[in-house]
Amino acid sequence: MKGRARHPKLAAAVAVGTLALQAWASGAAVAQDDKRPLKIGQLSDMSGIVRDLSGPGTNVAMKLAIEDFGGTVLGRPIELLSADHLNKPDVGLGLARKWYDEGVMAIFDIGITTVALGMQELSKDKDKLVIYLSTASSDLTGAKCSPNGIHWTYNNYSQALGVVNQLMKQKLDSWYFMTVNYGYGINVERDTTEMVKKAGGTIVGSTRHAFDMTDFSSDLLKSQSSGAKVIALATTTAHAGNIVKQADEFGVRPKQQLAALSLTLHDTKAMGLKTAQGLLETAPYYWDQNEQTRAFAKRYFDRFGKMPNMIQASAYGAVLHYLNAVKAAGTDATAAVNKKMRELPINDFMTKDGSIRPDGRVMRPMYVFEAKKPEESTGEWDLYKQVAEIAPTDAFAPPDPASCPLAK
Known part of the structure; x- marks a missing residue:
């Protein structure tokens, strides 16, 4: 009976010791975890x-x-x-x-x-x-x-907005789309169409091409025959440069303006200013x-x-x-x-x-850049001049609670 009377204290001591050991082990594990990359x-x-x-x-x-x-x-x-x-x-x-x-x-x-x-x-x-x-x-x-x-x-809205604004100011108000046939291109055409119509312009037609397309001659002929003042390239950055080069072979410019809605610096560099001159890019950054x-x-x-x-x-x-x-x-x-x-x-x-x-x-903010003429460039990477700035609240479409429940 006496031995049993001591058991509760002994059990309590063991329990405390066990908890202390567990706490130490847990702390050691956390410390080790903190060293993981x-x-x-x-x-x-x-x-x-x-x-x-x-x-x-x-x-x-x-x-x-x-x-x-x-x-x-x-x-x-x-x-x-x-x-x-x-x-x-x-x-x-x-x-x-x-x-x-x-x-x-x-x-x-x-x-x-x-x-x-x-x-x-x-x-x-x-x-x-x-x-x-x-x-x-x-x-x-x-x-x-x-x-x-x-x-x-x-996003595709901000990238297209600066181009649309600049061309509509020049009364280039009829548009034809050459669109890559997957989610990105369809979004670009959709959002740009809204911008053009809001600014008083019209859409006269469109064609869609596959992601792996390399020969755009058929679509370019349709674009030319449309009579549109602007041929909008609602396609990827890689396709845009290829289309611009082929468009020049077809003599599209200066009769019609090309709007490369996905243009980025490396496209302009790859094309060279002789080909890229006058094209517009909307971006949040240019190195110079x-x-x-x-x-x-x-x-x-x-x-x-x-x-x-x-x-x-x-x-x-x-x-x-x-x-x-x-x-x-x-x-x-x-x-x-x-x-x-x-x-x-x-x-x-x-x-x-x-x-x-x-x-x-x-x-x-987003900025609109225009590809320089060859004679304006002072070096290999001197490719753009800034022509406009767009405030953040204008550069991106307002949040839409109807489509995104997170929007406020």
């Missing part, structure tokens, strides 16, 4: 038709951001993964699912719309983040919006805008051998903003980091006091 990923076209839009160049910019941040966050090394989705939804979503399951907290870039729309659902299901750099579809903050998706750089944009461009050029386009430049700011949010949140937990990303102002060499709307749209 914080993993982020870049999922992009690394080898195909639009690799120059983002691809390896975006990877360079992301690495620069990680280096400038110091290489660690919350005492943990930052690890960047990179993969090629080959512009195939099954490949892209399979890679993303594997990454998320292996602890990748945020995936950047994406590109092609068919992969991006799947990423909206996948990131929500896995409770991880996706930050779109080279994806243009405005549906990402419309009918396909997600609380886990942030549309960072631009000011001292800060030139300073980043020099570092990037020294690393990659090319000047950055708007996608590649924006990758730097997106990664930096994400890492600052992790630091401010004190955790890599998705909800806390997502909240901080939306609370903190976006400030880097290309964006001042930018913000993220509830629907995921990053709000920043």
Whole structure:
């Protein structure tokens, strides 16, 4: 009986000791976990038709951001993964699912719309983040919006708006579309049609081409016979340069104006100013805008051998903003980091006091650039002159609660 009387105290002591041991073990595990790399990923076209839009160049910019941040966050090394989705939804979503399951907290870039729309659902299901750099579809903050998706750089609305505004000012008010036949091109034609009609213009026709099309002679003949003042290229950045070159072979200009709605810096460089002169691009960045944009461009050029386009430049700011949010949140937990990303102002060499709307749209100014004439250029990368600036509230369509429940 006496021995049994001591058992409750002994049991209590053992229990306390066990709890202390468990607490110590738990703390040790947390400490070990804190040393694991914080993993982020870049999922992009690394080898195909639009690799120059983002691809390896975006990877360079992301690495620069990680280096400038110091290489660690919350005492943990930052690890960047990179993969090629080959512009195939099954490949892209399979890679993303594997990454998320292996602890990748945020995936950047994406590109092609068919992969991006799947990423909206996948990131929500896995409770991880996706930050779109080279994806243009405005549906990402419309009918396909997600609380886990942030549309960072631009969209097809903002990219077309500056071009439409400038050409309509010149009374070029009848439009014909050459449209790539998948989600992106259809969105571009839809949104640009609304802009043209709102400005008092008319749409006289359109043709649609396959993603793998290389010979546009038939569509160009239809565009010419339409009599439209503007032939709008509602197609990918890679297709646009090819169409412009073929259009010149057909003598389209100067009788009709070409509006390359997806034009970016690398397209202009590839075409050369003799071909590209007069074409317009709407973008949030050009390397020669000011001292800060030139300073980043020099570092990037020294690393990659090319000047950055708007996608590649924006990758730097997106990664930096994400890492600052992790630091401010004190955790890599998705909800806390997502909240901080939306609370903190976006400030880097290309964006001042930018913000993220509830629907995921990053709000920043956009600029309209015109490709210079060959005689105006003073160097290999002296390609553009700025002709207009568009305020953030005008550059992007207003949030639409009817299509996106997150919009306010």
